[in-house]
Amino acid sequence: MRRFSMVFRFCSDVTDPKMATSMEESVISNESPSAEKDSIDEDEVTQRLGRLGHEEDVTDEPKEPRVRETPEDIRFEAIVNTLAFHPTQDIFAAGDIDGDIYVYAYSCLEGANKELWSSGHHLKSCRELAFSQNGQMLFSVSKDKSIHIMDVEAGKLVTRIQKAHSVPINALLLIDENLLATGDDGGTLKVWDMRKGTAFMDLKHHEDYISGITIDQAKKILLTSSGDGTMGVFNIKRRRFELLSEFQSGDLTSVAIMKRGRKVVCGSSEGTIYIFNWNGFGATSDRFAVRAESVDSIVPITDSILCAASMDGVVRAINVLPNRVLGSVGQHVGEPIEQIARSHDGRFLASSAHDQLVKFWDISGLPKMEVSDYRRRKKKGGSLKSLSKKAFGTGDDFFSGLVEETEKKEQAEEEGDESDDDSDSGSD
Structure with missing residues (x-):
């Protein structure tokens, strides 16, 4: 029983189904009648080897290069x-x-x-x-x-x-x-x-x-x-x-x-x-x-x-x-x-x-x-708005959602709070 299980593990690694089947038959013919109870179904061996070969074909297929929004650094x-x-x-x-x-x-x-x-x-x-x-x-x-x-x-x-x-x-x-x-x-x-x-x-x-x-x-x-x-x-x-x-x-x-x-x-x-x-x-x-x-x-x-x-x-x-x-x-x-x-x-x-x-x-x-001619008042220390997906990790950063929610809240608070001064001088 132990010897046959070692043969089965060897056969399951063989890539040629015909070779595996012939090896299996030669081993079974030399075994005692009691070994026939532990015989392995030939169809099962063939199916396993087929699945193995299919997996190897899939992994060997070349992957198409990914298209990025910008060139790599x-x-x-x-x-x-x-x-x-x-x-x-x-x-x-x-x-x-x-x-x-x-x-x-x-x-x-x-x-x-x-x-x-x-x-x-x-x-x-x-x-x-x-x-x-x-x-x-x-x-x-x-x-x-x-x-x-x-x-x-x-x-x-x-x-x-x-x-x-x-x-x-x-x-x-x-x-x-x-x-x-x-x-x-x-x-x-x-x-x-x-x-x-x-x-x-x-x-x-x-x-x-x-x-x-x-x-x-x-x-x-x-x-x-x-x-x-x-x-x-x-x-x-x-x-x-x-x-x-x-x-x-x-x-x-x-x-x-x-x-x-x-x-x-x-x-x-x-x-x-x-x-x-x-x-x-x-x-x-x-x-x-x-x-x-x-x-x-x-x-x-x-x-x-x-x-x-x-x-x-x-x-x-x-x-x-x-x-x-x-x-x-x-x-x-x-x-x-x-x-x-x-x-x-x-x-x-x-x-x-x-x-x-x-x-x-x-x-x-x-x-x-x-850009509007009217300048809204902005809170001191406010974060810069991200204008690209790569800026400050927007889209990839775990905290980006929190930042967006904070910006929306601040924007809502600023609505209706526009400056009466329409000059071009001054900073945000």
Whole structure:
């Protein structure tokens, strides 16, 4: 009896039914008549082996990759300082503090993000990246004072301008296919003609680093934000400096043109957004204190809505005039964010932070948001509204339901309690 049960266990593991049956018959023929009482039904053995084979076939079938709402996070070996998206393809570039540049293809299919190539030509930290308008070239500036131009498809260095500045370069703007503007840590602005490889403007009017550069649609007036607390105005058509704004408290960390060219917005290290009228650059027309440690990087999404990244690790959506914090797009919990960038189709926002991650956030719903001119009073210490499923774990967090119920209750209490003051000044 014991010997036969061992044979049965062996037969149940055999994948060939014919082999199992023949082995069973040979054992039964050698047994005594009393063993026939313990014989195993042949059909039962065959059924068990069939089920075993079917289970193996099911487990071997390849699973289709899951489609996510956003591409997966990408981890780098060092902190990423700067991000840039390709103008037409699902490709982005990242530059880190070691001077390395990485170019990735991104996708919402799980596991489909792919590194296309990397470069280590910069000797020190890569500070800023920008794709050319046709997407064929990638420009970069570095703490090593150089400007590099790389072929995007081949991943090879095409042009290098060594010692382009006498101090580390911090800011970069592609004006058109031939003109390039750069700003350095000492407050010097240069505008380059890349056909000649020389700068036709070399002006120093800031007393501290240039943090950001932008230009109007006519490609005439170039604006700079600086760590000295001023905004600079330069006329590149006439190749001259125009003026500096009045000093603001804290560093001006970023600059953007909004409201169809009628307003200029600057972020600051104090967490305040300063607003200038076009052709009224000397003094601010409005200011908006955001509940954030700083406003380090801003990206316009529409004429009125921008995304702002802060040292507190939160990416906020902000409406300008009327001034409102709309909510949180995403976050790097407890990690200062270096830069944010918008994808070519406007669907995603990417952010890089000190956790060495590049994260993607769904911002496709932001252009559809409507903001009332009336500002409701908001309780002090109230939580930010989550504007994406990934923001603060909404949808996955066990406590998300409690948060939603609390927000609904607060909203109900606020109904009918609208402010009589309809000015654009003040913060939420």
